Amino acid sequence: MVPHAPHLLAQLTEQGSPLILPSTTARTPSPFFADQQLQTPPLSLQQQPDRSNNNNNNHTTLHSPSLNTRTDIPLSVRCQVRTRIPSEFGGICYLHLYTNTWDDEEHLALVYGDDVQSASLEEFRPGDTDRERMLRGVKGVAAPATPPPPAQPSTKTVHHVNGHHHHHHSQQNGHATDGDDDDEDPTPLSLSTPQPPLVRIHSCCFTGETLRSLRCDCAEQLEEAMRIMAKVNRGVVLYLKQEGRGIGLRDKLRAYNLIDLGHDTMAANLLLGHPPDARSYEIASAMLRDLGVDRVRLLTNNPDKMRHLQSDGVQVVERVPMIPASWRKFATEIAGVADGNDAPVAAIDHLSLSASSSPSTSPLPLPILSANGTTTKPSAVRPSSPANQPSTPAAPSWTSSRRAATPPRAHSPSPLSTSSITAVRLQDRDEYLVTKVQRMGHILDIPAQLLEAVHNNSLAAAAAHSASASSSPASTTPPTDIVSAIPSPSEPNSK
Numbered sequence: 001m002v003p004h005a006p007h008l009l010a011q012l013t014e015q016g017s018p019l020i021l022p023s024t025t026a027r028t029p030s031p032f033f034a035d036q037q038l039q040t041p042p043l044s045l046q047q048q049p050d051r052s053n054n055n056n057n058n059h060t061t062l063h064s065p066s067l068n069t070r071t072d073i074p075l076s077v078r079c080q081v082r083t084r085i086p087s088e089f090g091g092i093c094y095l096h097l098y099t100n101t102w103d104d105e106e107h108l109a110l111v112y113g114d115d116v117q118s119a120s121l122e123e124f125r126p127g128d129t130d131r132e133r134m135l136r137g138v139k140g141v142a143a144p145a146t147p148p149p150p151a152q153p154s155t156k157t158v159h160h161v162n163g164h165h166h167h168h169h170s171q172q173n174g175h176a177t178d179g180d181d182d183d184e185d186p187t188p189l190s191l192s193t194p195q196p197p198l199v200r201i202h203s204c205c206f207t208g209e210t211l212r213s214l215r216c217d218c219a220e221q222l223e224e225a226m227r228i229m230a231k232v233n234r235g236v237v238l239y240l241k242q243e244g245r246g247i248g249l250r251d252k253l254r255a256y257n258l259i260d261l262g263h264d265t266m267a268a269n270l271l272l273g274h275p276p277d278a279r280s281y282e283i284a285s286a287m288l289r290d291l292g293v294d295r296v297r298l299l300t301n302n303p304d305k306m307r308h309l310q311s312d313g314v315q316v317v318e319r320v321p322m323i324p325a326s327w328r329k330f331a332t333e334i335a336g337v338a339d340g341n342d343a344p345v346a347a348i349d350h351l352s353l354s355a356s357s358s359p360s361t362s363p364l365p366l367p368i369l370s371a372n373g374t375t376t377k378p379s380a381v382r383p384s385s386p387a388n389q390p391s392t393p394a395a396p397s398w399t400s401s402r403r404a405a406t407p408p409r410a411h412s413p414s415p416l417s418t419s420s421i422t423a424v425r426l427q428d429r430d431e432y433l434v435t436k437v438q439r440m441g442h443i444l445d446i447p448a449q450l451l452e453a454v455h456n457n458s459l460a461a462a463a464a465h466s467a468s469a470s471s472s473p474a475s476t477t478p479p480t481d482i483v484s485a486i487p488s489p490s491e492p493n494s495k
C-alpha cells in the first residue's frame with residue numbers, strides 16, 4: 001500500500017483499475033564487510049534525515065526490492081576498488097565500486113579528474129599489503145607495508161556533526177580551515193578549485209542502457225553526463241542500482257504493461273502499490289562524502305534529488321539542467337528539414353517527417369498532429385513532403401488504448417515556432433518525459449510542438465474512450481480520467 005496516497009488508490013480502484021501488489025523478492029542481507037574488519041569505521045550517516053516537509057518524498061524503501069535497506073543500523077559506505085576506465089564518450093574516468101551497510105548492491109561512482117578521491121579506499125585496512133592496495137586501486141602504492149603512525153599528517157578528517165559523519169579537507173579556497181599549515185601533502189581536492197564539481201546521480205536502467213529502449217532517456221542522460229565531465233576532466237557520476245525508480249526491473253516491466261494500456265508512468269507505479277518514485281539517496285550522499293564532496297553542482301531536472309541531497313547535508317550550490325537530446329535538437333533539426341539540408345536521422349525519425357523510414361517504437365500507432373489540429377494514423381502520412389500532410393480526422397480505433405493525458409500545463413514558451421513544422425508524433429520517450437514534467441515536477445520546458453501533440457493526443461484519447469464506453473460498458477479500457485485522479489505534484493521550485 002502506498003502510504004502517502006491511499007485515497008488516490010481508492011479512487012483508482014473504484015474506477016475499475018485493479019490495485020496490483022508489488023512483487024516481492026526475498027533478499028539475503030548484505031554481506032557488508034564480511035570479508036574484512038575495519039581498522040577505522042567507514043563514513044557514516046547515523047540518522048535518518050527528517051523529510052516530513054517533503055510531500056513528494058514520503059516514500060518507503062520497504063517496497064523496493066533493490067533497496068533492502070536496513071535503517072535500524074547506521075549507514076556506512078566503503079569503496080572496495082577503483083580502476084581506470086577509458087570511455088568512448090571521451091576521457092578517462094575512475095570507476096569506484098562501493099558496498100554499504102544498508103543493501104547488498106554494489107553502487108558505483110565514476111570519477112573524472114584528480115581532485116576527488118575516496119577516503120575509505122585509501123585508508124589502511126588490517127593486513128593491508130602493497131599488493132592488496134595495488135589491487136584495490138589505491139593511488140601511488142608506494143605505501144608502507146604497515147599502517148602509518150597516527151601522528152602522520154592527514155589531509156582529510158572525519159568528524160561527527162548532528163549525527164552525521166562529515167568528511168573535510170584541510171583547506172578551502174587555498175586557506176587552511178583547521179589551523180594546520182602543513183602543506184607538504186596537498187589534498188587532491190584542490191581547494192584552489194573555484195567551483196564544486198559537477199555531480200550526476202544516475203539510477204540504473206537495464207532497458208535504456210543495455211537494450212537502448214526508446215521508452216526513456218536514461219542512456220542518453222548517462223552518456224551526456226559522462227561526455228560533459230570528460231570534457232572538463234572533472235566531476236562525479238554516481239551510478240545507483242535502483243532500477244525503475246527503485247521498484248526493481250520486474251515491477252518496472254509490469255509498469256510498462258500498464259503504460260501500454262493507457263496509464264502514465266506515475267499512475268502505473270501507484271497501481272502496482274509503489275510510490276511514484278521509490279528511490280532514496282542516502283547512500284549517494286554517503287558516497288559523495290566518502291569522496292570528499294560536500295558541495296555539488298547537480299546535473300538534474302529532478303527537484304527531488306536536490307531536496308534529498310540537501311537534507312543529507314550535501315550542499316547543492318547549482319542545478320545544471322539536463323535537456324533531452326531529442327528535445328534539444330528540435331530547433332536545429334526542424335531548421336535542417338525545412339531548409340532541405342541533411343538533418344540528423346534521429347531528427348527526421350523524431351518528427352515523422354521522413355518517408356516511412358522510422359519504424360514505430362510503440363506497440364500501437366501513435367497520433368500524428370497536423371498544424372490545423374487534426375490527427376491521423378501515422379501510416380497515412382506522406383512525411384517526405386510536408387505539403388502532403390494529411391488532414392483526415394483520426395479514426396478512434398487506434399487511440400482507444402492510448403492514455404488520456406492531462407491537459408498541458410503552462411510552461412515557459414518554447415522559442416521554437418510551430419509554423420516551422422507541420423506535424424509532430426508523440427513517441428514513447430516523449431510521453432515519459434512529459435509525464436515527468438507534468439506529473440512529477442521535473443524542471444524542464446516542453447517544446448511547444450510536443451505540448452500541442454500531448455493536448456491533441458489527450459483529446460483524441462478522450463473521444464475514443466467515450467465512444468468505446470458508450471458502445472461497450474464492460475470495456476476493460478482504463479478510464480480516461482484515471483490520471484486526473486492523481487493530483488499534480490507541487491510546483492517545481494525552479495532555480
Ligand SMILES: Nc1nc2c(ncn2[C@@H]2O[C@H](COP(=O)(O)OP(=O)(O)OP(=O)(O)O)[C@@H](O)[C@H]2O)c(=O)[nH]1
Pocket residue numbers: 201202203204205206215216218221242243244245246247252255256265269299300301302305322432436442
Ligand atoms: N517505474 C518506472 N521507472 C522508470 C520508467 N522508465 C524509466 N524508469 C527508471 O527511471 C530511472 C531514471 O532515473 P534518472 O536517470 O536518475 O533520472 P530522473 O530521476 O528522471 O531525473 P533526472 O536527474 O532529471 O534525469 C531509472 O532507474 C529508470 O530505470 C518507467 O516507466 N517506470
